[in-house]
Every structure is written in structure tokens, then in C-alpha cells.
Amino acid sequence: MNTAAAEALPPPPVEDASPQVVDQVAIARLYGEPLFALPQDLYIPPDALEVFLEAFEGPLDLLLYLIRRQNFNILDIPMAEVTRQYLGYVEQVRARNLELAAEYLLMAAMLIEIKSRMLLPPAPAADGEEPEDPRAELVRRLLEYEQIKLAARALDALPQCGRDFWRAQVHIEQSLAPRLPQVSPDDLRAAWRDILRRARLVQRHTITREEISVREVMSGVLRALQGRRFVEFTELFDPGRGVVHAVVTFIAVLELAKEQLIEVTQAEVFAPIYVRLAYQPC
Template sequence: MIPAATEDDEQAAAPGLPLVVDHVALARLYGEPLFQLPLDLYIPPDALEVFLEAFEGPLDLLLYLIRKQNFNILDIPLADVTRQYLSYVDQIRKSNLELASEYLLMAAMLIEIKSRMLLPPKKSEDGGEVEDPRAELVRRLLEYERIKLAAAKLDAIPVLGRDFLRAQVHIEQSLTPRFPDVDTNDLRDAWLDILRRAKLVQHHKITREQLSVREHMSLVLRTLQGRRFVVFEELFDVSRGQQVLVVTFIAMLELARERLLEITQAEAFAPIYVRLAYSPS
């Protein structure tokens, strides 16, 4: 149930217009309801235009009319094609005369070709047959169609590699080869092999020798000085007994812990090498 309009609502309504509660507004202008269209409303003639087909030029339109109706391009029925062509030109001439001028030039050419076909054919100077008046137009249409198909193939190509290239950044790596870290099991096996070789050379001379880890650390560093690398086994003097071997091995581990030397191995089961640690300047 719609409530009755009050006196205030009637005074607020413009004279001659129904109340908002009784009718639906056609539109709203700046928030105010509009119940009838203004009598002085001006709508430009080209405000509501719909182009069903968009052509890139006269040749494109002419080729469209021929292909759409499956006409033989080598034997164009100029009367039908010209009639349809002029119908389209009349539509665009009403709205855009500058655009229609280019199409009118082609229309004049079609009319000229048709008039030449209606005239009796003339013999050429050498007595041969005169070329078909449509021949030049057919050549232009075929050439345009080839270019249009080639452009369509180019558009089908992915833009990557055609319009832009993928950026590639080359990062120069260090020239110094980085060997993989030595596995603890390989280091243990190498040490056990040295111990087995040391047992083959045993001395029965009982002596007491003061062994210093720091002294053997210096010996190891002097052995590695000036050499790119030394095989792991060359650092141990097997003839001096197990005690010296143990101290030498502990000295080598201390140097490795203090990052004064590096223990490397090219691959699994490969020889183990020891060298001085590289310190960049």
C-alpha cells in the first residue's frame, strides 16, 4: 500500500510533474528525478553509430565483397560488386566525407572498368586481343590478398622473439675451481691406511721423544709453502713411528680448524690433497 502524498511533497514537486511515489522516474540528473525528456535535448547524429564491418581501405572492402559471395576473382561480376560497394560508400559518406573520398575513388574506377567492358573491344596495334579491363584490378587484389595473409601469419607468431627478446644476464664465475668438501669417512679411511703402512715399519728402539703439536704445525706449513698442493700421504713420515704420525695428523687438523690450510678432493674415492688456504688480498 502506497502512502498518500503529503502537502510538503506536493509543494516540492515541480508544476506539471507527477509525484515520485506515484511514477517511476525516467532518469536522475544530479540526483534529482527526471520524469520526462527535455524538449530542447540535442543528440548529435553520429552519437549512436554502429559499424558492423571495419575495413582497412577500398581494396579490403572490395576483396571482402568478392570472397564473401564466392565470386571468381579472375571473372568479377562488376555490376553486382559495384552496387554493393556503392551501398557501403553511401553509408560512410553520410557520416565521414573525408573517409568516403578514398572509397569514392575506387568506386569511380569500378564504374570506368564496367563502362569499358560494355564498349565493343578494340584491336591492339599488333592485331592481338586487348587486355581485359579487369586485369589490373585483379592483379592489385591478388597482391593485396597475399600481403594480408602474410600479415595474419606474422600476427600469429608469438611476440617473444619477434617484438622483444628475453633478457639474458651472464654472471662470470670465479676462475678458481672450487673442490667439494672432503667427507669425514674418506679422511678416516686415508688415516687408517697410513696407520696400516706405519705398522709395516716398526722399530724396537725405545726412546723418549718430546713431541710438540705447534712444532709439527710449523713443519706442515713449511712443507706446503710454495707448492700448489701436496698429496695427503706425503705429509706423514712413516719411518718415524706412530707417535709422530699422530702428532702430525693432530697438527694438520688444528691448521684446518684455524683455516690455515684446505683439504680437498676432486671426487669420491679420489686422492686427497692438502694446500695452504687462499686468502684474497
């Protein structure tokens, strides 16, 4: 066959690499391709997939679950069936966690003991009373545990701060009265300089010796403040009476403030200074 004839022949059919599967459902998809059977060399560790159907808080919780799930009478427990189901669960737990199964094994021994005592004829009581049921102690413990468990659920259903609601916090000013700034010595000194400056503007040429009592001026200041809520600091001085009287008046004001009979206040920085009585009659 020559080259021209070989080129005229159609190309050979391409084999389909997809699996020829009919009437089967893919169990999974790997990289977008259907997977109809598990690989033979796939290794799955025994603990890779574990499903815990129930989580119990202890042996009593497991016993109560078995009894309530099958609607057994808790006062007449069928020990054979309950013990069989309990031992089956303990065997599964022991295969996975031996330390966790220790507490369950102790209850299993108690169940087997109760079951064996029920198989034996009851020992006659010394006083002729009916012998006690071997299940009585177990029933008492189960009833107490169920009451505690229901009470815990009821408490958990109550609204809790931080889980169901948040506590509202509002800042309330403790003192509603306005807090006036404290009068500093510098403010008093500046006010005193201003009074001296105004007093020097009025000059008297009469040379006399005037004796002024500080106590009398203190009484005059208190009389001037009577019936008035605030009096400006400068109103307490009479520049027309000279510097001596202004000095005595200033000393009287300081003495009254020292004895806490008057209060010297100021609304804000660089504001006028006011004087008022420390005790305001009703």
C-alpha cells in the first residue's frame, strides 16, 4: 500500500476510557468521575468513622435511658432485659475506652447481683414482715437521679444573664447639685489687687486716726449677706472709705471664711467671685 492510499483510510476508532457500567448507581464521585466500586488498596483506620448515638453522664443516666425508652415501669424493672442491654452498651464502651468503662462496670456488677438475688428464694424476715425487694435501692437511686435531672433542666431553661439577656447599665450622676469650681488663692489675690486699685482712686486729705474693729466689720458683712443668695465679692468693699477700711474688710472676709460662716464661690474660671452665707435659713 502506497502512502496516498494509507492517507485515504479513515483513522482507527478511539477507545472510550469511561467505565462501561449499566444499571448501576455510583457510590461516590472522585474528581468529578463516578466511582462504582471501592478501590481494593483503600485502607480505612478502625477509628476513622465513629458515630455516638447517645451520650450519657453516668451509669444511672444510661439505666434511666434504657427504662424510659422502652416504657418499663421503674417500680417493676425487668432486670434480665435491662441487664442484657446495659452489658451490651458497656461492652462497646470498654472496647474503646477502658477508663471510662470502669464506672459502668461497677453498676453492671450491681445489676448482676440484683438479678441473682431475684433468682434465689427470698430469705424469711426475723419479724415476719415481707422481705425487701432487691431492686428497692436501685429504684430509689433512679428516682432521685431523675428528679435531680428534671430540676437541672428546669433551672437551665430559666433565662440566664450573659446567655439569654444582658444586664442594662446606666450611669446616673450621684450629685444633681452643680459643682462650682474652687476659688484659689491666686483668684483672691487678683480680686484684692483690683479693690486696692479702685480704693486708690479716691484720696482723702483729712488726717485722722480711725479705729476699725474687725469683729464689727465681720458683723456688717454678715448683715449684708442676710436675705441675699449671692453677693459679689467687690460689693462688700466701700472704696470711698479708703484703703484702711478695705484692708479690714478683707481680713473680716477671710476670718468668716476660716470659721466656715461664709462660702466664697465662683461659677467658672475667670468669672466674678461671689460670697454667700454658709447656712441658708429656710
